[in-house]
């Protein structure tokens with residue numbers, strides 16, 4: 001099945017999102033790459049070229065397949081991008097900011113493909129029409145967790161899909177076990193800016209409607225995480241961190257404290273996620289399932 005619905009030189013048009021701050025572990029990215037899909041590491045939130053180089057090296061020790069790195073342009077990133085280019089990582093994904101054509105060309109000259117992320121889905125066919133005029137392949141993201149979502153996105157003209165929440169609940173993700181369990185248990189999410197307001201202003205996000213979130217969802221607009229009590233500790237990309245109430249740091253495996261009161265990002269497809277699965281199985285189920293649906297639809301159409 002190699003080459004089926006391939007994109008950007010990968011076997012499959014399936015992307016594992018660069019889950020911040022460090023949920024997209026080298027283990028997760030390598031497992032996705034080994035399954036023929038596009039795995040994206042997440043660059044640290046500060047200039048940390050050495051840490052990023054180590055993440056890339058650890059991933060390369062686990063896979064000989066290509067993979068990428070996601071960089072959030074809202075945070076200091078120039079040195080991190082330099083590492084992505086120097087290391088000739090296959091894909092540079094950029095988010096939350098402009099990435100000028102000059103820099104895209106520079107990356108292309110080094111053989112690094114650049115993927116830009118914007119919120120989509122409802123607008124998908126229109127974006128596909130606009131992008132096709134410029135020969136730009138579109139990857140759909142948001143609420144896709146299984147083969148049905150993959151086929152729907154392909155039907156609307158996308159060349160691939162990017163999944164975040166589904167891969168948080170992968171065996172290899174670096175999310176805290178409680179965060180993974182909550183993704184299996186919970187079905188409701190809400191778009192909010194309660195978490196991480198001071199550190200990343202103007203960046204609302206979708207979170208699980210946990211009891212903690214329900215209690216605080218109408219938080220007064222002048223409150224931020226800055227003066228809140230410390231509810232836990234973690235290590236993120238080798239930096240020790242105190243986690244205050246309403247911080248934007250999702251719990252990773254190293255996090256200790258009141259995990260239930262920490263932010264848990266999740267998309268609208270969360271109700272469809274019932275098991276923690278190895279990332280390779282997630283990719284295979286998506287690709288094989290999509291083929292089955294397409295074959296079945298074609299048979300139904302002629303019968």
Ligand SMILES: Cc1cc2nc3c(=O)[nH]c(=O)nc-3n(C[C@H](O)[C@H](O)[C@H](O)COP(=O)(O)O)c2cc1C
Pocket residue numbers: 017018019020021023042070072094095117141142143144162163164165166168250265266267268269
């Ligand atoms: C825990 C988590 C962290 C994320 N971190 C990033 C990030 O650092 N950069 C980015 O471009 N997108 C990030 N995303 C968003 C994904 O790229 C993707 O757009 C989104 O997860 C797709 O929706 P889905 O979760 O319903 O699959 C994150 C998503 C989650 C769930």
